[in-house]
Amino acid sequence: MDMPTLTIGTRTSRLPIMQGGMAVRISMSPLAAAVANEGGIGLIAGSGLTPDELIAEVRAARAETDGVLGVNIMVAVRGFKELVHAAISAGVDLVVSGAGFSRDVFGWCRDAGVEMVPIVGSERVAKLSQHFGASAVVVEGFEAGGHLGTDEYMLDLLPRIIESVDIPVIGAGGVVTGADIKRTLDAGAAGVQMGSRFAATVESSAPDAFKDMYVRATEDDILIIKSPVGLPGRAIRNPFTDRLTAGDYPRIERCEACLKQCGREYCIMDKLIRAQGGDVIDGLVFAGSSAARIHDIPTVEALMDRLVAQWRTASEGAPA
Numbered sequence: 001m002d003m004p005t006l007t008i009g010t011r012t013s014r015l016p017i018m019q020g021g022m023a024v025r026i027s028m029s030p031l032a033a034a035v036a037n038e039g040g041i042g043l044i045a046g047s048g049l050t051p052d053e054l055i056a057e058v059r060a061a062r063a064e065t066d067g068v069l070g071v072n073i074m075v076a077v078r079g080f081k082e083l084v085h086a087a088i089s090a091g092v093d094l095v096v097s098g099a100g101f102s103r104d105v106f107g108w109c110r111d112a113g114v115e116m117v118p119i120v121g122s123e124r125v126a127k128l129s130q131h132f133g134a135s136a137v138v139v140e141g142f143e144a145g146g147h148l149g150t151d152e153y154m155l156d157l158l159p160r161i162i163e164s165v166d167i168p169v170i171g172a173g174g175v176v177t178g179a180d181i182k183r184t185l186d187a188g189a190a191g192v193q194m195g196s197r198f199a200a201t202v203e204s205s206a207p208d209a210f211k212d213m214y215v216r217a218t219e220d221d222i223l224i225i226k227s228p229v230g231l232p233g234r235a236i237r238n239p240f241t242d243r244l245t246a247g248d249y250p251r252i253e254r255c256e257a258c259l260k261q262c263g264r265e266y267c268i269m270d271k272l273i274r275a276q277g278g279d280v281i282d283g284l285v286f287a288g289s290s291a292a293r294i295h296d297i298p299t300v301e302a303l304m305d306r307l308v309a310q311w312r313t314a315s316e317g318a319p320a
Ligand SMILES: Cc1cc2nc3c(=O)[nH]c(=O)nc-3n(C[C@H](O)[C@H](O)[C@H](O)COP(=O)(O)O)c2cc1C
Pocket: 019, 020, 021, 022, 023, 024, 026, 045, 047, 072, 073, 074, 097, 098, 099, 119, 140, 143, 144, 145, 146, 147, 172, 173, 174, 175, 193, 194, 195, 196, 197, 199, 285, 286, 287, 288, 289, 290
């Protein structure tokens, strides 16, 4: 028995697995290319990169794979437009947008023949996305890592979104095993988007200390933090999140005005860059609640083989 394929507009991947974009510099060309080569959809995270850096990453990934490749860019970042155009010029198949809604991006993608896939957290935004020409939507639930646009769990939200649109709906949040994939597809999703599971792979550009936190994390270590983006975020507890919890926000030392609107409680870009640089004490380690179920750091190839095998076991064991 084979897993179903995933078709988004004119692009089809052999497996219904999209690797979530993870900024800053966690999902880069090595991870995205490896996922695409294994039959999934690989996403490079554009937020926090310059347009030239993003072009170089997309080209590096393209040199390694003929598979389906995209970028994830947060609408909340000031350089959103330039980054989307950079990604399109470098030859991506799709653009996934998170943390906000942009009408303009649909036209930019349509003109270039690139599929546009917004991340949504409500029926209203899903319908709006379909109206403006989305090729698919990602429904991200409250259990996901990174910034959160809803307080509902993915499997609660998913059926209502599927009901409200006619385009493929991809479920994100809390998917780390083949059994999780089966549950999400059984609920009507066309595919899954997985972030945390791919952050803890060999090809992820997270430093070892970051991956190690995933492997060690228990449910008690994963919490919600306040982000100056204006959305809550989910991360692994460390001395920095203890400061945030206590309301002791670190002073902003240098501001590059990277967000369209910033609460200015602290500099999130600085904290994400620190964590990616290996400072997991004073940096912010975004992770989904499912990180508590991640206990190893496989290669992408080994992980994809495992996910398919687990999905198969769950499917064969299921009543007809
Ligand atoms: C370290 C990390 C960074 C992330 N960065 C982004 C991002 O830049 N843009 C975005 O839309 N989503 C981001 N996400 C969300 C993922 O793309 C994905 O939707 C989410 O991780 C799915 O939930 P899961 O972690 O339970 O698999 C991030 C998640 C993690 C764990």
